[in-house]
Amino acid sequence: MLSLEGRRKYRNFNGPTPHAVAxxxxxxxxxxxxxxxxxxxxxxxxxxxxxxxxKQDGFALLRTNWENVTDKKIQQNLIDRRVKxxxxxxxxxxxxxxxxxxxx
Numbered sequence: 001m002l003s004l005e006g007r008r009k010y011r012n013f014n015g016p017t018p019h020a021v022a023x024x025x026x027x028x029x030x031x032x033x034x035x036x037x038x039x040x041x042x043x044x045x046x047x048x049x050x051x052x053x054x055k056q057d058g059f060a061l062l063r064t065n066w067e068n069v070t071d072k073k074i075q076q077n078l079i080d081r082r083v084k085x086x087x088x089x090x091x092x093x094x095x096x097x098x099x100x101x102x103x104x
Contacts, residue, residue: 011024032038
């Protein structure tokens with residue numbers, strides 16, 4: 001079991017004389033010392049970029065929604081105007097017929 005776990009490495013080792021002990025230097029880390037700071041900055045920048053995109057998408061959605069509502073109102077007003085014109089035209093024709101029949 002012990003052979004599978006491996007041997008622990010200590011930083012100190014015995015020297016050539018009985019009480020001589022030396023300390024090995026710490027192993028060089030593959031990542032720089034300010035790695036965590038840089039990673040947190042990258043994550044913060046990515047978060048800010050995502051928030052900006054979300055904000056722009058929200059504005060685009062709002063603008064699109066406004067345009068759709070406005071287009072529908074314009075179409076409805078156009079239809080209402082045409083119906084009103086036709087009704088007034090029909091009522092004027094009806095009035096003319098009434099006057100014609102009253103004169104007979």
